[in-house]
Amino acid sequence: MTIHRALGISVDVPRGWEAWISRMAPQPGDHVEEQHHPYLHLASFPLPPVRAHYGGGAVERMRPDDVFVAVLDFGPDAANTTLFAQSGLPRRLARSGFSARQLQRMLPGQLGSQHFCTVAGRGIVLYVVLGGRVALSTKVPMVNALLPSIVLTREGVIA
DSSP states (O other), X not given: OEEEEETTEXXXXXXXXXXXXXXXXXXXXXXXXXXXXXXXXXXXXXXXXXXXXXXXXXXXXXXXXXXXXXXXXXXXXXTTSSTTOSBSOOSOOOGGGOBGGGOSSXXXXXXXXXXXXXXXXXXXXXXXXXXXXXXXXXXXXXXHHHGGGOEEOGGGOOO
């Protein structure tokens, strides 16, 4: 594993996976004063250089045994709100928690899992996409092994 660290996010990246930590780019329709917070993308397949926050542009390229993980920072304004009331990132995902209904956009065969929480004063979304059912047994254990290595600090918080 290799440690990848930037913008108050760090993770041990499994061998053969790709990771990208960046700040959310402005999107059409954003308000002028809107804040753009950091995010982490991890994948068991090559990440395309251009992709959306929830993996659009990447998840379409997934094979059944692939996984895409996004940790999205919604900033301190979202922290501790009702949606983000859970404290801390989940450290283990149950296979039974994956469903096509959890996807931002349903693609044939894919399954997803979404979790909202507050970490280090930041409203965080953990979003995981599996390329297919086979990844329930092959990739969910790998995701569970890497989740404890994801660390968020106040360094990346935009006040």
